[in-house]
Amino acid sequence: MSLLDDPQxxxxxLTRPEGWVLGVSVxxxxxxxxxxLTGALGPTxxxxxxxxxxxxxxxxxxxxxxxxxxxxxxxxxxxxxxxGAYGSALMTASGSPIAGGFNPLVGLVVALVVAFVLALLxxxxxxxxxxxxxxxxxxxxxxxxxxxxxxxxxxTNGSAxxxxxxxxxAGWPVLSTFPEAMPGLRVEVIPGSPVILETAFWQASLxxxxxxxxxxxxxxxxxxxxxxxxxxxxxxxxxxxDLARALGKNTYSFKMQSFVIGSLIxxxxxxxxxxxxxxxxxxxxxxxTTFYAWVAVILGGSGSNRGALFGGIVIVTIREGTRxxxxxxxxxxxxxxxxxxIGVVIVAVMRYRPQGILPPQRELIWPSAVDxxxxxxxxxxxxxxxxxxxxxx
Amino acid sequence: xxxxxxxxxxxxxxxxxxxxxxxxSLVYSIADFANFAHGxxxxxxxxxxxxxxxxxxxxxxxxxxxxxxxxxxxxxxIAAAAIVAxxxxxxxxxxxxxxxxxxxxxxxGIAFIYRAVIQIRFGSDFTRFDLQPLxxxxxxxPYGVRITLHDLAIVASAVVLVVGLHVLLQYTDxxxxxxxxxxxxxxxxxxxxxxxxxxxxxWVIGAGLAGAGGVFLGLFNQLSPRMGFNLLLVIFAAVILGGIGSVYGAMAGGFLIGxxxxxxxxxSTVVEALPIWPGWLATALENLITIEYANAIAFLIxxxxxxxxxxxIAGEGAT
Amino acid sequence: MSEGALPKDDVVLRVDDLQKSFGGLAxxxxxxxxxxxxxxxxxxxxxxxxxxxxxNLISGFYEPDGGTVEVNGTDxxxxxxxxxxxxxxxxxxxxxxxLEGMTVREAMLIGPRQQPGESFLRLFASPGSVGESExxxxxxxxxxxxxxxxxxxxxxxxxxxxxxxxxxVELARAMLAEPEILLLDEPVAGVxxxxxKKLKDQIRRLNEQGTTFLLIEHDMEFVMDLADPIVVLDQGxxxxxGTPEGVRNDxxxxxxxxxxxx
Numbered sequence: 001m002s003l004l005d006d007p008q009x010x011x012x013x014l015t016r017p018e019g020w021v022l023g024v025s026v027x028x029x030x031x032x033x034x035x036x037l038t039g040a041l042g043p044t045x046x047x048x049x050x051x052x053x054x055x056x057x058x059x060x061x062x063x064x065x066x067x068x069x070x071x072x073x074x075x076x077x078x079x080x081x082x083x084g085a086y087g088s089a090l091m092t093a094s095g096s097p098i099a100g101g102f103n104p105l106v107g108l109v110v111a112l113v114v115a116f117v118l119a120l121l122x123x124x125x126x127x128x129x130x131x132x133x134x135x136x137x138x139x140x141x142x143x144x145x146x147x148x149x150x151x152x153x154x155x156t157n158g159s160a161x162x163x164x165x166x167x168x169x170a171g172w173p174v175l176s177t178f179p180e181a182m183p184g185l186r187v188e189v190i191p192g193s194p195v196i197l198e199t200a201f202w203q204a205s206l207x208x209x210x211x212x213x214x215x216x217x218x219x220x221x222x223x224x225x226x227x228x229x230x231x232x233x234x235x236x237x238x239x240x241x242d243l244a245r246a247l248g249k250n251t252y253s254f255k256m257q258s259f260v261i262g263s264l265i266x267x268x269x270x271x272x273x274x275x276x277x278x279x280x281x282x283x284x285x286x287x288x289t290t291f292y293a294w295v296a297v298i299l300g301g302s303g304s305n306r307g308a309l310f311g312g313i314v315i316v317t318i319r320e321g322t323r324x325x326x327x328x329x330x331x332x333x334x335x336x337x338x339x340x341x342i343g344v345v346i347v348a349v350m351r352y353r354p355q356g357i358l359p360p361q362r363e364l365i366w367p368s369a370v371d372x373x374x375x376x377x378x379x380x381x382x383x384x385x386x387x388x389x390x391x392x393x
Numbered sequence: 394x395x396x397x398x399x400x401x402x403x404x405x406x407x408x409x410x411x412x413x414x415x416x417x418s419l420v421y422s423i424a425d426f427a428n429f430a431h432g433x434x435x436x437x438x439x440x441x442x443x444x445x446x447x448x449x450x451x452x453x454x455x456x457x458x459x460x461x462x463x464x465x466x467x468x469x470x471i472a473a474a475a476i477v478a479x480x481x482x483x484x485x486x487x488x489x490x491x492x493x494x495x496x497x498x499x500x501x502g503i504a505f506i507y508r509a510v511i512q513i514r515f516g517s518d519f520t521r522f523d524l525q526p527l528x529x530x531x532x533x534x535p536y537g538v539r540i541t542l543h544d545l546a547i548v549a550s551a552v553v554l555v556v557g558l559h560v561l562l563q564y565t566d567x568x569x570x571x572x573x574x575x576x577x578x579x580x581x582x583x584x585x586x587x588x589x590x591x592x593x594x595x596w597v598i599g600a601g602l603a604g605a606g607g608v609f610l611g612l613f614n615q616l617s618p619r620m621g622f623n624l625l626l627v628i629f630a631a632v633i634l635g636g637i638g639s640v641y642g643a644m645a646g647g648f649l650i651g652x653x654x655x656x657x658x659x660x661s662t663v664v665e666a667l668p669i670w671p672g673w674l675a676t677a678l679e680n681l682i683t684i685e686y687a688n689a690i691a692f693l694i695x696x697x698x699x700x701x702x703x704x705x706i707a708g709e710g711a712t
Numbered sequence: 713m714s715e716g717a718l719p720k721d722d723v724v725l726r727v728d729d730l731q732k733s734f735g736g737l738a739x740x741x742x743x744x745x746x747x748x749x750x751x752x753x754x755x756x757x758x759x760x761x762x763x764x765x766x767x768n769l770i771s772g773f774y775e776p777d778g779g780t781v782e783v784n785g786t787d788x789x790x791x792x793x794x795x796x797x798x799x800x801x802x803x804x805x806x807x808x809x810x811l812e813g814m815t816v817r818e819a820m821l822i823g824p825r826q827q828p829g830e831s832f833l834r835l836f837a838s839p840g841s842v843g844e845s846e847x848x849x850x851x852x853x854x855x856x857x858x859x860x861x862x863x864x865x866x867x868x869x870x871x872x873x874x875x876x877x878x879x880x881v882e883l884a885r886a887m888l889a890e891p892e893i894l895l896l897d898e899p900v901a902g903v904x905x906x907x908x909k910k911l912k913d914q915i916r917r918l919n920e921q922g923t924t925f926l927l928i929e930h931d932m933e934f935v936m937d938l939a940d941p942i943v944v945l946d947q948g949x950x951x952x953x954g955t956p957e958g959v960r961n962d963x964x965x966x967x968x969x970x971x972x973x974x
Contacts, residue, residue, distance in 0.1 A: 073494065073497070126696065129700070129703070130703070131494055132426070132427045132497055133633075133699050133703065135427065135497060136427060136626070136633070136695070136699075137695065139626060140626050140630070140692035140693075140696060141696065143688065143689065143692060144689040144692055144693065147685060147688065147689045148689075221836075224835055224836070224839075225832065225835055228829045228835050228842060228846075229821065229827040229828075229830045229842070229846065230829060230830050230832050230835060232814075232818065232821060232822060233822065235812075235813065235814065236811065236822050239809055239810060239812050240808065240809040243805065243808065243811075243822070245772075245773070245793040245794050246771060246773075246793055246797060246802065247797060247802065247822055247825070247885075247886075247889055248798050248802075248825045248889060249794055249822075249830070250792070250794045261832070291501060294501070332513060333512070333513070333516070333517070335512070336508070336509040336510075336512035336513045336517070337509070337513070339505045339512065340505065340506060340509035340513070342505050343501075343502040343503065343504070343509060344506065346498065346499065346501060346502025347485060347499055347502040347503065347506070350491055350495055350498060350499040350502070351485070351489060354491050354495055363814075363815045363817075363818055365818060365846065365850065366842060366846040366847075368839075368846075368847070369843055369846035369849075369850050370850070
């Protein structure tokens with residue numbers, strides 16, 4: 001059932017938190033729209049924010065595939081993000097000490113391959129461990145990765161980082177010259193406060209397009225996987241791994257698959273970041289990135305893909321909101337304020353809503369099976385039943 | 394530096410790690426979760442003593458190059474860490490309705506809150522205690538040992554605290570109950586131990602020792618809001634090496650990890666000197682066993698221990 | 713592989729000289745017995761006799777210190793639990809954990825082995841085949857739920873149903889895995905008499921349809937009524953085995969239960 005076919009019905013179907021999130025999101029969007037139109041929020045900066053939100057959403061989707069689906073406590077998100085960023089930067093940057101100058105598509109592939117290898121290297125030893133040991137071990141191994149990136153100057157340029165990174169669409173037909181080719185536009189919706197769209201704006205829109213493509217693909221893959229028998233094994237592992245083993249599931253292999261897929265999506269976020277920021281440094285592997293992703297996932301609801309998308313937006317609000325506060329109102333260093341907000345959000349969620357704001361609501365059975373093999377012989381279908389074939393998770 | 398010099402440095406650093414690892418291990422077994430806020434509890438101790446020392450001043454005399462006022466500040470640091478930890482337990486952890494993994498995640502939030510508050514108040518820069526920097530002890534320099542009286546004070550204080558803990562664990566009623574609970578919480582509960590009270594004392598002792606460790610870490614290096622979090626994984630490595638739940642294991646693990654950490658440059662000289670490696674391996678090892686990777690080596694040891702002997706090097710084999 | 717005294721077809725599970733000790737204490741002490749095809753074999757013994765340990769050894773959750781386990785003539789000693797399951801040995805647990813966020817029929821659908829949709833690549837390469845097998849499994853799950861007379865629970869959250877109902881669902885789910893032999897760990901512990909009776913009837917019915925059972929149960933009345941033969945375990949080794957009457961009248965068994973055991 002889609003929002004367009006039956007808006008009233010779709011609204012009635014929402015649970016309370018869903019309605020709440022929808023309300024807040026709409027208000028927030030309206031607020032941004034007003035800010036945009038009055039010129040308070042530059043359109044290029046706005047698109048940058050959308051890009052960042054997409055990036056955090058990607059990270060959260062990746063973590064959701066590990067923690068939300070399978071219950072793997074991966075504290076090495078930052079390592080995969082960083083490896084994705086460095087992998088593509090080392091291939092494409094003019095300042096790269098080893099390669100450089102390749103097409104960003106080559107960078108993308110290399111980044112994913114390197115992330116795949118790293119996922120195996122970290123996963124093979126740690127995925128047999130108890131959940132809390134996995135947390136500690138993965139945080140430790142992420143730190144090892146960060147130290148290697150920081151210290152192996154011949155490979156990574158060390159603390160100087162990598163500069164001279166092209167945009168993702170460099171070398172593509174049409175798209176590579178698209179931002180320059182577009183004329184500057186002057187839009188004046190509200191008299192007296194014109195909004196000017198220039199090359200930087202078009203560049204930023206391309207970035208948004210890119211992150212939407214990445215996040216959309218990841219979302220599509222994960223949503224299908226989540227409601228498949230494959231996802232069901234992962235969810236069983238999360239609740240009761242021994243049960244899955246007793247029923248003939250090779251849980252180690254399933255955990256590895258979920259770990260690798262999540263890690264690749266995180267690396268994708270890193271690739272995007274490289275071409276958004278045009279500079280990467282060892283600071284990008286700071287563990288804080290890991291915990292940004294964690295906040296997004298537990299806030300959105302573990303196991304919930306749309307929750308992860310929502311969480312991504314919240315993270316950008318925390319990140320950029322503290323910067324804004326610092327500029328406008330409170331002269332507090334934004335860094336500790338962010339840390340404080342993240343800490344408070346984690347504690348508050350665990351205290352008041354450990355399942356997150358948007359936990360998965362629907363029964364997760366392969367959609368065509370429910371339609372076809374349905375349950376005509378069981379008339380007393382409940383709410384969950386009706387939502388079984390719905391088009392949202 | 395000579396071997397003796399590295400060993401001496403290792404001893405000082407180990408003292409700090411031991412103080413941190415005992416508390417982490419106790420809380421891990423008795424409160425039943427991996428407390429990621431433990432490192433930041435150390436930071437709280439350090440900054441409290443910084444402020445206290447600034448307020449009370451030297452107070453006249455001095456022991457081991459440290460004015461009396463510093464020891465007042467040390468006690469304040471220990472007390473602050475213990476009070477904050479107990480307050481957190483009462484206000485946050487205890488009312489939570491989540492499993493040990495939920496507590497682990499919560500403790501990360503707590504760690505960030507601690508660090509953020511300190512950083513908002515003191516900024517993110519490094520600071521030092523307002524103490525005259527000391528020269529290495531003259532009589533030891535000929536042996537290649539360059540440690541100051543302050544370093545000696547760290548080791549001596551740590552020994553006093555550890556011996557005190559040992560006496561508490563072995564000869565008091567509370568100590569016996571704590572050991573029983575660390576050993577087997579369920580059994581302790583059914584055998585009538587008031588586990589809540591023991592748990593509270595665990596937080597007091599664990600966090601207090603961490604606070605002391607934080608003060609000494611500030612004295613050994615510098616203070617910064619990240620000092621504790623940066624050390625957390627090294628302490629985890631020590632706890633896991635010693636076997637979670639074993640206080641004496643944590644001491645041994647802390648000692649080993651601290652030593653390995655400070656001896657890293659020495660190992661690299663050993664690799665260089667020994668002709669047993671093929672050329673490429675020697676080069677690789679020389680590049681990897683460096684001071685930059687001292688922590689990384691501890692983490693790799695930790696992962697290896699988790700894989701091979703999840704109950705620690707002294708504990709029984711895997712179950 | 714199968715050169716035992718009995719022809720292969722008659723024995724589904726053979727446990728030979730199995731040993732396991734924890735911290736120097738023998739939990740399983742040279743235990744040997746066999747489960748013949750088509751039986752409901754009961755495994756009883758006083759608390760601490762090592763019944764659960766034995767189950768864990770047979771199903772691959774523990775690795776034995778010595779001895780062998782054969783399923784259908786194949787040596788499965790030292791295999792991972794999932795591999796043992798692939799050889800047709802399925803087990804249940806005494807205290808199942810909650811399956812958060814699943815409905816009963818979702819929980820049922822974990823049962824079938826080797827589902828095409830458990831391959832990640834196939835979800836995208838041939839979604840059609842995934843859908844077909846899922847539909848077939850769903851229909852089968854609902855058929856079995858109906859046979860168990862619990863089809864009204866199908867779309868209930870699995871966390872909301874009673875413990876006894878969950879035991880029924882577990883038994884039903886295990887049947888979806890098409891076991892050659894099903895190990896039940898205390899199927900009626902904490903289950904009310906009505907549901908216990910229902911469970912008993914179902915086990916008997918499934919047995920008549922060809923499933924072999926090995927079950928641990930503390931409820932003597934239940935096990936004596938249902939199982940034949942009965943294997944008595946005491947202090948990790950097999951004390952005796954035989955018919956319910958024989959076991960009931962065996963002095964050694966009475967001694968073991970009374971804590972004598974010498």
